[in-house]
Amino acid sequence: MTTLDMKDISIEFPGVKALQNVDFSMNAGEIRALIGANGAGKSTLMKVLSGAYTHYTGKVFLDDQPIDIQSPRDAKDYGIDIVYQEVDTALIPYLDVAENIMLDEMVNNMSGKALVSWKNLHKKAEETLTRLNVQIDTRKRVNQLSLAEKQLVLIARAIVHERKFLILDEPTAPLSNRETTELFRIVRELSHNQGLGIIFISHRLPELFEICETISIMKDGKMITTESLANMTQQQVVELMLGKRFNEEHQKHQVPIGETLLKINKLSDEAQFLKDVSLDVRQHEIVGIAGLVGAGKTELCKAIFGENPLKDGQVFLKDKLVRNSSPTHAVKNGFALVPEERRKEGVLVDEPVYANLTAASLKKFSLPFAILKPERERERARKIISTLGIKTPSENQKVSLLSGGNQQKVAVGKWLLTDAEILIFDEPTKGVDVGAKGDIFDLITSLAEEGKGIIYASSELNEILNITDRIYVMYDGEIVKELLTKDTNEEEILFYSTGGR
């Protein structure tokens, strides 16, 4: 039986030790779960194995023979391949199924040949699909396929040639229950009947318990343990992912919580991602939305703010029904959103700081006929720059020249000039340095003290525990649990956000 051993793997990125002396070994024919919190290093490890990162130290052995993987092509030659999560980036939409399955073959193994044999191409693609025991017309164009079918095409592409190990990076994230069951059948087929070793990366614990035999748990760039799943419970896995529990004091502000400000009733979106989400936010309250990447936090924030169209559900602000049919309406109704993708959605990088700060409230700086009062704008901007401690030479500096944390302060600061009553923060500390993070926390806390209602969505559990009063846990587009921050801990939140019930 073929064995794979990665020994003493370390890799560094500027300022970060992403992997530290990691050992990983498994046999062909095994289905292995690989799990860890965000940033634990599981994707990095798999990128080393599949040839995407080459500047690692340590050794990789296949059947006890040292192998040298310097490119994805090398990895494939050794029989190791990976299916990434973003299927659409790996497929060519206007080519047919057969062409996509045979893409590597056409790119790599056709040197010296110029003509494509369509008959052979379709025959081989069909054979591969038969090995997976699935039926997809090889002449169908890929952009006519469902997401699940696209994923199968990618898996098929990976196993056109004899493979020994196949890595599936969050393969179930976009799939429905029925499609997941089908995928599991295929994974079992590949592993049990064709002897492939499958490495299965997923955040969904119940799934891992269903499909995998063994589990490797990583944390902070280190391998914590590898064990048989039969001997473990979900609770234990969660504890190992988080490591020893730190008894962190909640740095909670002491403000009495007021009346209900925002009430959301059975919200669902047109993209059918959110399912009957109900929540409420009271005055002076910071409500956390916890959940893993892909749980639907961003979708919820955008749906409330009118950016993603709603299918059903009502939003009440101070007991009055409001309809946020676009962000423009949302702003008028007193909502504000600090979006996750700062540079893409939060700030205008080519505009100066002052124009960014006044972007959502320009009306206040306009004379009749919409003529601007730039001096007044600059003056208010300077005030915000000093209250928020934005590090910039002047209010005329282009935002693209500021650091990530200061850009985020600008993205937040623009709402201070509006009359927003509900402020929604989506991963506001992403890519923000520690100092600015503290400033942003202080700012959010003081906004709550002023009487605003805050929604704080984040996948960073310690932040949620630090700053919020109450927490809704999301899983798969649904709110699965409501928790009081003072009565909960990371384990409990992680338990629910990985699908525990």
Place this chain on the structure above:
Amino acid sequence: MEEQSLKINNPIKKEPLWQKSLTLINNWGTVIAIIALLVFFAVSIPEFMSSSNIINIMRSISIVTIIAIGLTVSLTVNGFDLSIGSTATLANSLVVSFFVWFSLPTGVSIALALFLALGVALFNAFLIVKIKIPDLFATLATMFIIEGVAMTYTGGGSISVGMPRLDGTPTTGTIPPLFSLLSQTPYIIILMLIVVAAVYFFLKHTKHGRYLYMIGGNIEASRLSGIPVNRYRTLAYIISAFLAALGGVVLASQIGSAQINAGGGYLMPAVAAAFIGSSFAGQGKPNAIGTLVGATLIGVLENGLVMMSVPYYSLNIIKGAVLALALASTYYTRRKN
């Protein structure tokens, strides 16, 4: 982490000298080019600097500038209005037909022609904002459609005073002298300057102008700041079509008739003027003053070359090359940022 944030806090790198001078040329290249051309032509052609020729140049760039200013507004939202030439043709046909076929009064004819041309803008906005066709392709389609509409309206021919209608009925309408005055100096030049000044003020000093630039810079962030982006994109195309139609009306006054695809020739110089203008004075974005400067550059070049007996059929080589240079300057700056 600490080190990283320190690095980010000090992002302004020292530019090497050659790059500095390249930036300088980029920012002030248009002005330098105009001065160089003026000197060159003044030396080689004695009558080039005569006041009558200068006025001649200014008159010749008026229509291009008016149309180019409209295009500039569509460029601010990161759009592109290829249909401006056809819109000018349409307005030209409409206004002449109102005079010749229907004997309508001057004011009514002009207002009606401008108003009807706004239909083009609404059609563009529908394709771009609602159907979400990329601007360039949507307005390319519109360009052909409107060219066809204008030609169909005039029965595939021209309209001039004394010609019968399409159904053969004789006409008695004439082009009023007041209307012909529109394209005479100094009125045509004054009109151009008013358009430039108005759009300059609109873009630079009003909330609406600020919004247009923001949308052009980052439509996603603008939407999430609560700016009604679709309304403003529609507005940009309305202004673009309005000014293209105004250019067409002035053109009608100049040639005193409606000609097949009369406005089509203005598209290329207008695009060139707007892109040359983008890099003017280091603004880095489409702006009214820059567009005027760009149009001036093209006008000086064209006038000088004609006086040096370069045949008219070869002029496009040079105008096209100037456009390529202007685009190179715009995209080179963008890539560097």
